[in-house]
Amino acid sequence: MSAVNLATLGAGFGDIALGSQSVFRSVLSAFSYPGRSVAVVSDAEVPDISRSASAAVLLALLDAQTPLWLSAGLVNTGAAAWLRFHTGCTLVDSPEQAQFVWAAHLDELPDASQLCAGTDVNPEFSVTCIIDVASLSTLAQDHAWELTGPGIKDKAYLTIEAVAPSSRARFLQQQQARQALFPRGVDIVLATAQGIVGLPRTTQISPSGA
């Protein structure tokens, strides 16, 4: 375990209880209303590598008993050290062992088969993925995905922007493949700089016009 350079480390929540409660509330809203963009407000000094809501979400959710897997762009960065220091979480090398996965923008996600989807008896043992995206839109527009399912009144729309269409298609394919596993599955939080969008396993995603 390499020594953490504390001099460059940012502070966590100003008030641990209130800060993490507020972020937890945002995550709860995001999962309750899939496809809706929810603002994440925190006073934590998130690492430079991710000026995004994902760091605050992980800071609120992780503790010493939640193994975290980081994508290639985040391993050995200040972000990893920052989470280790403030939450005491374990960093794991293989995504199979993880309960949380954090992927930086444009980083390759682990293969669907590598992620723990829980068991039929204990579906809650599944992994939660926090994925950074540069920007996303929840408007009904061309090529937007249509979201249906619990928490969505009629239909919600989602477009992940600034990502190659091929990786978008791959993501969609993986999500659709996982829907057959229900109640097993993987819950996803898409994080931009200011807010998050929740995609719980109950949300059906289909390409626009399907």
Place this chain on the structure above:
Amino acid sequence: MLQAYDSTVASLPLTRPLWMALLARAPIAMLEEALHAHAQLTPIWLRRPETGLMMVEGRTGGTGQRFNLGEVTVTRCALRLPHANGQTASDSGVVGVAYVMGRIAKQAKLAAIADALLQDPAQASWVQSQLIEPLRLHLGQLEAQRCTDAASTKVEFFTVAREAGSGNEGDEE
């Protein structure tokens, strides 16, 4: 690897592990007195003082198998000092860390402030003379006192060898 950082011998060069070990055992009154105005600072907290339990391990005779001696309460914190001129920029540099036995948050805070000051070359010398040297002396005296107290209870065990001669005595019994 066992390494003794709890030595109070003044000849040892003052390294960070050594001064952290000294600060961990510093009485709160001593810290307060030596740090004066610095004790009143409002630090930028990286980790607010939090109290938890730690398992202390021992070895029989100092060399035997490890065993769990018992749990102790430990308070730890990490902080960053604000700039001397009142700025509260977070890039002020050094981070002070303290792990102190007990549950007194203030003691952990003061020890961490002292740790941060000792890492700052501009401040290290006065902290060393105002705090570390008296602290070494104080802890050395405590240790000597404990040694004297323990020495006074020393008991000499000896066995009396059976006297030789009149060899038949044993056989008759």
